[in-house]
Amino acid sequence: xxxxxxxxxxRAEIKHLQHQLGVTTIYVTxxxxxxxxxxxxxxxxxxxVIQQLAPPEEIYDRPANLFVAxxxxxxxxxxxxxxxxxxxxxxxxxSLGRQKLPGKGKMVLGIRPEDMSVAEGxxxxxxxxxxxxxxxxxxxxxxxQLGKDRIIVRAPRSWRGKPGDTVAIDLNASRLHLFDAAxxxxxxxxxxxxxxxxxxxxxxxxx
Numbered sequence: 001x002x003x004x005x006x007x008x009x010x011r012a013e014i015k016h017l018q019h020q021l022g023v024t025t026i027y028v029t030x031x032x033x034x035x036x037x038x039x040x041x042x043x044x045x046x047x048x049v050i051q052q053l054a055p056p057e058e059i060y061d062r063p064a065n066l067f068v069a070x071x072x073x074x075x076x077x078x079x080x081x082x083x084x085x086x087x088x089x090x091x092x093x094x095s096l097g098r099q100k101l102p103g104k105g106k107m108v109l110g111i112r113p114e115d116m117s118v119a120e121g122x123x124x125x126x127x128x129x130x131x132x133x134x135x136x137x138x139x140x141x142x143x144x145q146l147g148k149d150r151i152i153v154r155a156p157r158s159w160r161g162k163p164g165d166t167v168a169i170d171l172n173a174s175r176l177h178l179f180d181a182a183x184x185x186x187x188x189x190x191x192x193x194x195x196x197x198x199x200x201x202x203x204x205x206x207x
Contacts, residue, residue: 077112102188127169133163176189
């Protein structure tokens with residue numbers, strides 16, 4: 001229960017001490033930032049069951065299931081419910097997949113805020129209505145209403161907009177995640193970089 005500045009200092013001290021002593025340390029925390037910054041390996045647990053045991057970068061880049069995907073990351077990964085049919089993922093406001101996606105049926109698409117960007121002009125991979133804007137200092141976090149879902153997009157600190165504006169968003173296609181909605185398990189995707197453009201719907205959403 002330390003203040004924010006002292007917590008950062010203490011994390012550095014603990015990390016340095018562990019390196020200096022060279023001993024295995026088990027550190028239990030509910031703070032994901034502490035887990036990611038202090039650990040060589042992280043065990044993410046839910047109701048006493050290990051969901052994933054891996055280095056921090058693997059847990060962040062390849063979460064094993066929806067629980068890990070929604071838990072690790074600040075802000076957390078955006079999770080959009082939809083369905084895959086004939087290799088194309090569709091939600092009520094988004095359709096993508098020139099390269100056929102694996103799996104069939106109800107799916108959840110995941111993408112982190114930093115793996116999207118605000119497009120110049122009014123044309124992007126999709127559009128939505130700005131719900132809220134949070135300036136953190138080094139960047140802006142934009143909450144966008146995308147159909148029934150709200151997603152968070154990271155934008156440069158120089159970016160300016162206001163709630164109610166329509167904003168166009170581009171996706172980093174190589175950083176998408178797909179999960180089975182029923183089991184929550186990760187579904188491995190083929191490389192999708194440079195493959196989405198022609199098949200992403202661009203609805204002009206309002207509110």
